[in-house]
Amino acid sequence: MIIVKASESELIALVSLALKLWPDNTLEHLRAEYEELLYSERDIFYLAVIGDKVVGFIHMSLRYDYVEGSESSPVGYIEGIYVEEEYRNKGISRQLVEAGEQWSKSLGCVQVASDAELHNDGSQAFHKRIGYREVNRIVAFIKDI
Template sequence: MKLKIEGDKGGSDVVEASSEDIGHYTDMALDLWPKSKAEELYESFRDIMASKRDKILFYRLGSEFVSFIHLSIRVDYVEGSESSPTGYIEGVYVKPPHRRKGYSAKLVKVGEQWLRKKGCKQIGSDIHLDNHVSYDFHIGMGFTEASRLIAFIKDIEG
């Protein structure tokens, strides 16, 4: 289903994911999360499609899907948030030849509209510390850095 961006006079090419879009999602998600397995992403897509707290939106050029965003509604604590529920960008991806053309910004805008209708007043996200492209994207979208986090893990011997 094609979605309208509030205030966008030219319409949009943002479409809500449907069950037929699993291939488009999986192809792009494998680029975004290369350590994932296709089977895991297929299962994840099915879970997302069944959830009322998750949404996947695509940006489409003609018949080509060039970008996606996975949004969720979190009711647990989100770093830096002052309200609950809080929207969250679980993942956003644009195919390399289509970057820096504003497609992800349109996805975020439509996603914010959905989140606002679901009672969210804020939207959060996270990135790896060395992901400078994603950092620049978030700053450009109006996000402010809430904190920096380094996670540790250790195997328990025995």
């Protein structure tokens, strides 16, 4: 297994995995968004590749605005991470996160942050296993007027 920086040639494989993470999106929407982000200086995608198959990805960004619990700026941010189910629990996510942390560090970050939905116990447990600490919980509200 190798970790590589995503390029436009892997865009469809990347978007296909992202749709598994965020099934409420559309292929067209994510493809357009990710195609633009591939060339952003504030974002990077790394892919986990086994043979010729992309089995996971991480999307990292630099956030300059406030990040919950942060004490610095910019902060590297895990925008999304996904590994195909049959490849989980093999250290792939950890290696993707390490690549993202190194990228963040190379750009002057001293902290990396992430988030997880309140009901996503698996993601919360994963973050804690790889050394992240919980800094806040929120419940968001909205009202149509």
